[in-house]
Amino acid sequence: MVTFARGKQILNNLNILLEAPIFSVQLILDGLLVGAIFALAAYGLALVWGVMNVVNITQGEYVMLGGFVTILLAEQGMHPLLTIPFAVVILYFVGWLLYRLVISRVVDRDLFVSLLATFGLSIIMQQLMNEIFGSDVRTAESGLGTWQLFGDSVTVAQVKVVAFVLVMVLGGILILFLKNSRLGQAIRATAQDARAARVVGINTDSVYATTFAINAAICGAAGSLVAMAYTIHPYIGLPYTVRSFMIVIVAGLGNMGSVIVAGLGLGTAENIAGFIFGAEYQIAFVFGLLVVVLLFRNRAMKRKRQYLK
Amino acid sequence: MHQIRNMAITAACSLALATMPAMAQDKTITLGAAVSVTGKYSTNGGHTRNGYDLAAKVINDMGGVKVGGVSYKIAIKYYDDESTPARGAELAERLIKQDGVKFLLGPYSSGLTKAIAPVTEKYKVPMVEANGASRSIFTKGYKYTFAVLSTSEQYLASAVALAAELAKAAGKDPKTLKLAGAFENDPFSQDIRAGVLDDAKKFGIKVVIDDRLPKELNDMSATLTKVKALKPDILVVSGHSKGAATAIRQISQMKVNVPMLAMTHCDSAKIIKKFGADAENTLCAAQWERTLTYKDSYFGTASDFADLFEKTFKYAPPYQAAESAAAVLVFKDAIERAGSLDPAKVRDALSETKMQTFYGNIDFDATGKNIAKPMVLMQVQGGQYKLVAPQKWAAAKVVHPRPTP
Numbered sequence: 001m002v003t004f005a006r007g008k009q010i011l012n013n014l015n016i017l018l019e020a021p022i023f024s025v026q027l028i029l030d031g032l033l034v035g036a037i038f039a040l041a042a043y044g045l046a047l048v049w050g051v052m053n054v055v056n057i058t059q060g061e062y063v064m065l066g067g068f069v070t071i072l073l074a075e076q077g078m079h080p081l082l083t084i085p086f087a088v089v090i091l092y093f094v095g096w097l098l099y100r101l102v103i104s105r106v107v108d109r110d111l112f113v114s115l116l117a118t119f120g121l122s123i124i125m126q127q128l129m130n131e132i133f134g135s136d137v138r139t140a141e142s143g144l145g146t147w148q149l150f151g152d153s154v155t156v157a158q159v160k161v162v163a164f165v166l167v168m169v170l171g172g173i174l175i176l177f178l179k180n181s182r183l184g185q186a187i188r189a190t191a192q193d194a195r196a197a198r199v200v201g202i203n204t205d206s207v208y209a210t211t212f213a214i215n216a217a218i219c220g221a222a223g224s225l226v227a228m229a230y231t232i233h234p235y236i237g238l239p240y241t242v243r244s245f246m247i248v249i250v251a252g253l254g255n256m257g258s259v260i261v262a263g264l265g266l267g268t269a270e271n272i273a274g275f276i277f278g279a280e281y282q283i284a285f286v287f288g289l290l291v292v293v294l295l296f297r298n299r300a301m302k303r304k305r306q307y308l309k
Numbered sequence: 310m311h312q313i314r315n316m317a318i319t320a321a322c323s324l325a326l327a328t329m330p331a332m333a334q335d336k337t338i339t340l341g342a343a344v345s346v347t348g349k350y351s352t353n354g355g356h357t358r359n360g361y362d363l364a365a366k367v368i369n370d371m372g373g374v375k376v377g378g379v380s381y382k383i384a385i386k387y388y389d390d391e392s393t394p395a396r397g398a399e400l401a402e403r404l405i406k407q408d409g410v411k412f413l414l415g416p417y418s419s420g421l422t423k424a425i426a427p428v429t430e431k432y433k434v435p436m437v438e439a440n441g442a443s444r445s446i447f448t449k450g451y452k453y454t455f456a457v458l459s460t461s462e463q464y465l466a467s468a469v470a471l472a473a474e475l476a477k478a479a480g481k482d483p484k485t486l487k488l489a490g491a492f493e494n495d496p497f498s499q500d501i502r503a504g505v506l507d508d509a510k511k512f513g514i515k516v517v518i519d520d521r522l523p524k525e526l527n528d529m530s531a532t533l534t535k536v537k538a539l540k541p542d543i544l545v546v547s548g549h550s551k552g553a554a555t556a557i558r559q560i561s562q563m564k565v566n567v568p569m570l571a572m573t574h575c576d577s578a579k580i581i582k583k584f585g586a587d588a589e590n591t592l593c594a595a596q597w598e599r600t601l602t603y604k605d606s607y608f609g610t611a612s613d614f615a616d617l618f619e620k621t622f623k624y625a626p627p628y629q630a631a632e633s634a635a636a637v638l639v640f641k642d643a644i645e646r647a648g649s650l651d652p653a654k655v656r657d658a659l660s661e662t663k664m665q666t667f668y669g670n671i672d673f674d675a676t677g678k679n680i681a682k683p684m685v686l687m688q689v690q691g692g693q694y695k696l697v698a699p700q701k702w703a704a705a706k707v708v709h710p711r712p713t714p
Contacts, residue, residue: 009519013535016535016538016539020538023534023537023538026534026537027530027531027534030530030531030534034528034530127347127348130347130348130349130351131347131351134351134352134355135348135349135350135351135352135353136352136550136577136578136579137550137551137553137554137555137578138583139554139558139583139584141583146561146562146563146564148564152564152566153537155562155563155564157562157563226527230527230528230555230558231527231551231554231555231558232527233349233551234349235349235525236525236527238525239523239525239527271530271531272531273531274531274532275531275532275534275535278519278520278521279491279520279521279522279523279526279529279531279532280494280520280521280522280523282523282531283523
């Protein structure tokens, strides 16, 4: 009975999209905009995973911390958009500090040790923020309006567009940085073979520290944008960690461009699935999709060893 | 900052409570409670503790609980349940078995209450709870769990009734109305959903959207796109404070136009302070409100309670604090009527409770839920919560339809 009603609803929802395709424009737009933020977090994860062979479960917590930086500064009267650089810088140092304190001790160990260590860190970070600021939901008001297209059937929040553009710019900067700068080259060399990198005189320990800090900084920027476009609370990290994980698995560690494409695709797929199947099947659909993608990629992944290009 | 000060005050209160018996050479009755200090319920756990502590302090200042000519002071023994049900059950067992506590106060949230109720049942220790509204707590035949609050299926059913009334007044058949619902996938919100759907059925209102929101939600644009497409007359959202905040933000971002918007947890999401004009005309379900005209001999009226609470903890009491305070009053009343500290006798006295508190009337039915207190519905009007339903206490007229954002 329940499944019957659900099935009817799914058909109805599909019908809406067929009869009024304008709503799929809305879904795709919202999906792309949210996907851009996922991509940013995933980007950082790919970097750390590829370079250090550390699976960082604290991804989402950096997003949360970045959001809190923006919210706290905005409460002091600063414009939320201007707080993004602060979130980046502060999170860079948080990342650096965490590397020195914890990650440096597990970076050469088994993958599972780093998994456990970062899992522990994420719990500590959630709890610490909860202890200090409480579990309330927080937001920062960017003061930006909404564009209405096609009458009022498609709306685009300007802050989401700003977020999208910033993500693309940040992504571009990172790619150029990794390709061209001395440090970027050192990072790539370390990713390919840490031992060989040490032989040619690269201080891999400091490369690791920088990589980890850059990751935190990127996530901090993502968090700022989440605070302005969505909502933040101390336990909001998990969805971002899970999605960056998925995006990286789909896109692989090798190519930063494909991380962005996978992020945007995931956001869009998720939003359309949420519309058609109902919000509760949004995540289930995405994980289903992951299985399918993995099945197709499996053979290719077996053959090719990937490293950061 | 606020948080830290509140914690300091709570700590001071519990310290005062702990040292009081020693100083006054009085006997004490210890109430045990596992309440969240850490984890996602820590904010509301804090409100719960503040309510318990304030009521205990007021009762103690008035001479304590009198049993057989002896007066007992109330002390409360707290543990942190870390917002996890399994931990809550473990701690309830510890309170009863190791600490020898004979009376329990409830934790915060339905999930935790559901986990603790079987433990109190097993050891035959009465529990008065103030923050577990899920109706599933009251369908298991528990004999030792009593709840002062209205159960969750009543939360937003009143909004559906209001929509039907308004439609009739406007000369429209309620059967032509369409309802959209977005409910978080947790026991509390699913109960609310059941109540809303029941009432919709009763009035013949058609349910066009029935979405379950994931627990980690901060984006519901897919659901809202559906709302834009199907143009329902009523949108009901329930997802604790994150649901309320996300809905208000995205409804204004996406310019969703819906004549009636009703939700829970407006207060704890601070929607007025955070979203200003965007929150206008939202209907909010509440267990209690300070302008209600109930009163008792401990706190006085509802607004007297609110004033005292504000003076003590430096913030206005959310209903979570009010109902928690009421739970302690109920225990005091029952223990005195039982004339004994025997848990079985107190349990029987609890089941016969009939009293008015500043929080509302208390009268438990056979399943232990309070059937004497209705939910209230408030509307954000001009940046303030105004009571709009039920009619008996309504201080303001409901604004309907909600103007286009």
